[in-house]
Amino acid sequence: MDFMKFLKTVALAAAVVLPQPALASGGPALPTQSWGFHGIFGQFDQAALKRGARVAVEVCMACHSIKYIKFDALKQFGFSEAEVIALAEAQSHNKKDRMTSPMDPVAAKDTFGVLPPDLSLITKARKGYEDYTYAVLTGYLTDADRALVQKVMEDGVLSEGELKELSSALGVDAHQPDKVKEILTRIQANENFNKYFPGHFLAMPQPINDGSVTYPDGVESSLKQMSQDVVTFLAWAAEPTLMERKALGLKVMLYLVILTVMFYAVKRRIWAKVH
Amino acid sequence: MSKSIMDWVDARLPVTALIKSQATEYPTPKNLNYWWVFGSLALFCLIVMLLTGLFLAMHYKADANQAFDVVEHIMRDVNYGWLLRYMHANGATFFFITVYVHILRGMYYGSYRAPREILWWFGIIIFFLLMATAFMGYVLPWGQMSYWGAAVITNLMSAIPVVGEELVIWIWGGFAVGDPTLNRFFALHFLLPFVIFGVVIIHLWALHAVHSNNPDGIDLDEHKDTIPFHPYITIKDLFAMGVFLLVYCAFVFFIPNFFLEPDNYIPANPMQTPAHIVPEWYFLPFYAILRSIDFLGSFSKLAGVIAMIAAIAILFILPFLDRSPVRSFRYRPLSRQLFWIFVIDCFLLGWVGYNPADATRFNGALPLIVVGRTCTAIYFGYFILLWIITAFDIEKPQPVPKSL
Numbered sequence: 042m043d044f045m046k047f048l049k050t051v052a053l054a055a056a057v058v059l060p061q062p063a064l065a066s067g068g069p070a071l072p073t074q075s076w077g078f079h080g081i082f083g084q085f086d087q088a089a090l091k092r093g094a095r096v097a098v099e100v101c102m103a104c105h106s107i108k109y110i111k112f113d114a115l116k117q118f119g120f121s122e123a124e125v126i127a128l129a130e131a132q133s134h135n136k137k138d139r140m141t142s143p144m145d146p147v148a149a150k151d152t153f154g155v156l157p158p159d160l161s162l163i164t165k166a167r168k169g170y171e172d173y174t175y176a177v178l179t180g181y182l183t184d185a186d187r188a189l190v191q192k193v194m195e196d197g198v199l200s201e202g203e204l205k206e207l208s209s210a211l212g213v214d215a216h217q218p219d220k221v222k223e224i225l226t227r228i229q230a231n232e233n234f235n236k237y238f239p240g241h242f243l244a245m246p247q248p249i250n251d252g253s254v255t256y257p258d259g260v261e262s263s264l265k266q267m268s269q270d271v272v273t274f275l276a277w278a279a280e281p282t283l284m285e286r287k288a289l290g291l292k293v294m295l296y297l298v299i300l301t302v303m304f305y306a307v308k309r310r311i312w313a314k315v316h
Numbered sequence: 317m318s319k320s321i322m323d324w325v326d327a328r329l330p331v332t333a334l335i336k337s338q339a340t341e342y343p344t345p346k347n348l349n350y351w352w353v354f355g356s357l358a359l360f361c362l363i364v365m366l367l368t369g370l371f372l373a374m375h376y377k378a379d380a381n382q383a384f385d386v387v388e389h390i391m392r393d394v395n396y397g398w399l400l401r402y403m404h405a406n407g408a409t410f411f412f413i414t415v416y417v418h419i420l421r422g423m424y425y426g427s428y429r430a431p432r433e434i435l436w437w438f439g440i441i442i443f444f445l446l447m448a449t450a451f452m453g454y455v456l457p458w459g460q461m462s463y464w465g466a467a468v469i470t471n472l473m474s475a476i477p478v479v480g481e482e483l484v485i486w487i488w489g490g491f492a493v494g495d496p497t498l499n500r501f502f503a504l505h506f507l508l509p510f511v512i513f514g515v516v517i518i519h520l521w522a523l524h525a526v527h528s529n530n531p532d533g534i535d536l537d538e539h540k541d542t543i544p545f546h547p548y549i550t551i552k553d554l555f556a557m558g559v560f561l562l563v564y565c566a567f568v569f570f571i572p573n574f575f576l577e578p579d580n581y582i583p584a585n586p587m588q589t590p591a592h593i594v595p596e597w598y599f600l601p602f603y604a605i606l607r608s609i610d611f612l613g614s615f616s617k618l619a620g621v622i623a624m625i626a627a628i629a630i631l632f633i634l635p636f637l638d639r640s641p642v643r644s645f646r647y648r649p650l651s652r653q654l655f656w657i658f659v660i661d662c663f664l665l666g667w668v669g670y671n672p673a674d675a676t677r678f679n680g681a682l683p684l685i686v687v688g689r690t691c692t693a694i695y696f697g698y699f700i701l702l703w704i705i706t707a708f709d710i711e712k713p714q715p716v717p718k719s720l
Binding site for chain 1: 398543552561568652653
């Protein structure tokens with residue numbers, strides 16, 4: 042292959058490979074979920090939105106606000122007037138109110154040391170987007186992890202096998218036993234460990250547990266199910282115009298394809314005289 | 317009727333003659349390839365940005381306490397506000413893509429060579445203005461990257477000897493980036509596009525005085541080798557615009573946040589520095605050049621700023637560095653290779669700029685700062701080598717056709 046072709050190929054490859062989107066940097070790779078609202082034809086699952094809104098209101102909003110959304114807006118995906126009023130009143134709000142947390146910011150800061158961030162844009166504001174939010178919700182220690190941590194701390198010995206197991210459970214490099222030990226000590230001191238949160242320790246204790254919320258539609262409220270639902274709801278809260286955008290986008294693209302093909306045909310016709 | 321009205325107007329202001337000579341019958345080379353469509357695409361981008369920007373400005377509030385919320389208000393409550401904002405945000409990206417291709421096309425086919433130096437210079441001035449406008453526009457949503465990007469870049473001025481520190485305070489309108497900074501950036505972000513529009517007109521005037529270069533880089537026979545702008549170039553540009561819009565709209569409607577940093581959806585917080593401050597992608601190569609000068613002790617910052625500005629300013633003297641008797645690289649084998657190395661180098665610089673300054677590869681064996689320095693040397697090396705191979709006749713150009 043001649044040198045010119047080689048250079049052009051490298052330039053083309055660089056143009057394709059280098060501008061990769063914002064991916065989570067550092068820490069273990071995020072487990073990717075399939076989100077129905079992704080992709081060109083993606084739509085929000087209305088039932089998941091309803092379930093997710095319930096999780097958001099009953100669990101997240103104990104501390105977090107979702108201030109760009111008003112309770113009233115929940116009607117968009119099938120909540121009845123009465124249901125919206127019930128959800129709002131449970132938070133001592135009117136249905137026209139923004140979804141703010143009843144928790145006093147000063148009290149929150151006293152309790153947690155940080156202000157719980159508003160969740161309206163959370164799925165857009167972190168590298169990894171929806172996958173990141175889901176990973177944090179599900180990234181706390183499982184009962185099995187806890188038992189293992191407990192055992193190691195009681196023994197005071199970290200065997201080769203346990204190190205391996207722990208490093209994968211905690212998302213820490215197995216070549217850094219000191220880091221694993223430091224994390225174990227902090228877990229023992231009741232700090233909140235999370236596999237996917239940058240730095241691994243955060244102010245928020247595990248917010249969602251199996252059965253935190255009872256779903257009226259009979260779907261089993263497992264940790265994974267509720268996390269999936271609430272992240273779907275938060276993705277909607279981050280961009281309620283998403284479906285409108287994609288629907289218009291399809292029409293625009295179709296129009297542009299036809300227009301461009303016509304331009305091309307006319308161009309060929311006009312330029313036929315020149316060549 | 318309409319003819320007599322036009323005659324009346326033409327007797328007072330020769331509109332018809334101008335349209336004929338400068339638009340419909342304006343002679344263009346008949347061998348222009350598709351790399352030549354990016355000029356009109358850039359103009360199209362400017363118009364899209366002016367229009368979407370105007371309507372965004374009708375809803376925006378340049379107030380540090382309201383700016384972030386008001387952008388979300390535009391996204392959620394304003395009719396098609398999300399469309400305006402995504403068109404504008406992605407429009408900046410596509411404007412820079414077209415402009416970069418346009419500049420590189422000029423560099424490859426020798427469009428900066430005599431008699432087109434002034435045309436080229438006004439192009440570089442537009443590029444400078446564009447960067448200033450884009451930078452200030454990025455501050456307006458008042459997210460974390462807006463705030464800290466503004467802080468980092470304005471802070472560079474403090475490297476200027478003697479007056480630097482005072483100058484930065486003057487630019488900020490305070491002792492840190494804050495409400496006054498946001499206000500003046502909004503005012504300037506609204507003003508500069510019109511300045512750009514004015515310079516674009518001068519750019520076009522300069523173009524129409526000397527006429528377009530062409531892929532062969534040769535002087536053309538006005539009668540034999542040219543075709544009228546309309547309908548030949550108009551339809552070709554329209555087709556290109558269709559293709560361009562397809563790509564642009566795919567981003568606007570389906571992956572509108574692809575080029576946006578997630579951190580900018582966090583409201584600006586002067587008390588909390590983001591883990592990793594990155595400028596917009598179109599500044600990354602220059603940001604990498606800025607950071608790669610870190611070995612001069614206390615002069616590093618100033619030297620970095622000078623290198624960054626020089627990276628663009630060197631384009632001003634490009635017409636005089638290139639001494640080849642041939643314009644187009646199509647007939648210049650060595651220049652062609654240098655050119656493609658230069659293009660790859662720009663991508664590499666961008667990649668280095670995107671990574672944290674202390675990042676390494678291959679388990680620490682390769683600090684990216686070393687890659688950055690090497691790429692910076694190659695960047696400036698392009699211009700020096702181009703001068704050497706042409707001024708000392710090292711490059712032997714291939715035979716150039718006399719006409720088309």
